[in-house]
Amino acid sequence: MWLNNLTISASPRIQSGVLESGGHLLAWNVPPAELVHIPEHWLSYQEPEASLHYLLGVLYIFFFFMSFIGNGLVLWIFSSAKSLRTASNMFIVNLAFCDWIMMLKAPIFIYNSFNRGFAAGHTACQVFAFVGSLSGIGAGMTNAAIAYDRYATISNPLEGKLTRTKAFVMIMVIWAYTLPWAVLPLLEVWGRFVPEGYLTSCSFDYLMDTFDNHMFVAVIFTFSYVIPMSMIIYFYSQIVKHVFHHEKALRDQAKKMNVESLRSNVNLQQQSTEIRIAKVAIMVCFLFVASWTPYAVLAMIGAFGDQSLLTPGVTMIPACACKFVACLDPYVYALSHPRYRLELQKRLPWLALDEHEPATDTKSVTTTATAPTAANETAAAPAAAE
Numbered sequence: 001m002w003l004n005n006l007t008i009s010a011s012p013r014i015q016s017g018v019l020e021s022g023g024h025l026l027a028w029n030v031p032p033a034e035l036v037h038i039p040e041h042w043l044s045y046q047e048p049e050a051s052l053h054y055l056l057g058v059l060y061i062f063f064f065f066m067s068f069i070g071n072g073l074v075l076w077i078f079s080s081a082k083s084l085r086t087a088s089n090m091f092i093v094n095l096a097f098c099d100w101i102m103m104l105k106a107p108i109f110i111y112n113s114f115n116r117g118f119a120a121g122h123t124a125c126q127v128f129a130f131v132g133s134l135s136g137i138g139a140g141m142t143n144a145a146i147a148y149d150r151y152a153t154i155s156n157p158l159e160g161k162l163t164r165t166k167a168f169v170m171i172m173v174i175w176a177y178t179l180p181w182a183v184l185p186l187l188e189v190w191g192r193f194v195p196e197g198y199l200t201s202c203s204f205d206y207l208m209d210t211f212d213n214h215m216f217v218a219v220i221f222t223f224s225y226v227i228p229m230s231m232i233i234y235f236y237s238q239i240v241k242h243v244f245h246h247e248k249a250l251r252d253q254a255k256k257m258n259v260e261s262l263r264s265n266v267n268l269q270q271q272s273t274e275i276r277i278a279k280v281a282i283m284v285c286f287l288f289v290a291s292w293t294p295y296a297v298l299a300m301i302g303a304f305g306d307q308s309l310l311t312p313g314v315t316m317i318p319a320c321a322c323k324f325v326a327c328l329d330p331y332v333y334a335l336s337h338p339r340y341r342l343e344l345q346k347r348l349p350w351l352a353l354d355e356h357e358p359a360t361d362t363k364s365v366t367t368t369a370t371a372p373t374a375a376n377e378t379a380a381a382p383a384a385a386e
Helices: 032-037 050-080 085-102 104-114 123-156 164-186 211-254 265-304 312-336 338-347 362-367 371-383
Strands: 194-198 201-204
Touching: 032 123, 050 085, 050 104, 050 312, 050 338, 085 104, 085 123, 085 164, 085 312, 104 123, 104 265, 123 164, 123 201, 123 211, 123 265, 123 312, 164 211, 201 211, 201 312, 211 265, 265 312
Parallel strands: none
Antiparallel strands: 194 201
């Protein structure tokens, strides 16, 4: 047991504990008055080694600087470069903003880790969980919007391209959709935010065994995970399906005309761009699944399964996975964008990116290509924004 040798009458939930001279629980740096905020589940496990706290603290320092630099560059360049101020790129900026604010809460975790517990207190815990919910759900819905943008442009290249106004409205809808899931538990109207794992991080309470809390976990699981995940998978699968059908149509037409290919050299160059974009799309799906599925599974086990499976160490793994992906997003998305790389090369030449101006503008290619080829190539332009 983490707590032993001393009965604490201040909290009926805690049977025994060890106090420092300052009146704090030795294992966690928890003031006795704040014990009420901590789920009993975590108090039944043995104190983690100090080295684990320090290791996680160092890891979060790395995450913080990696995210701050990567997402900061995306926000700066995409907002200031005139050539990158497109409707599709507005979603990139929104995603980078979500990932950036997600890691702004890292100093709370780092402080707690180097103090081996709940040192920052209840208020900091609420801030940590609120920012995490806002940025995490916002990033998931932004990924879904990006998938929709690509799908709409590819399936309807002449009319499907988003305008800046429509993109702005979609971003406002994303935040209106996201805000309630962070505000409700913050105000404890429905659900609540509590410490988890090593008590150095906080999230919504998936352990409280009440009907209302079970309903909250089920609903937030659906709206923050199932819905964006379903949208992402659907739209990207439709993109792959469209590309396959289009390529088949080109091969059939070439066969009828007794030629090897209907593509010119310029079109072959565009095909290479499309392949590059397709790889990024697959990586996007993989990152979203890899980062949020473990946390979603953890929450469902906590609410409806065997809670003994959720040890403090196990719960720290999904939390780290989410933060790691927030660091990777700017490199996976933005560095796959040729024009972003060009802007980076112009403003930060010491990066030695060796990116060259495109030989042919996509619009000129579209006007000279055959109808099916034009549809595919026009779709590549906004998709390359990612």
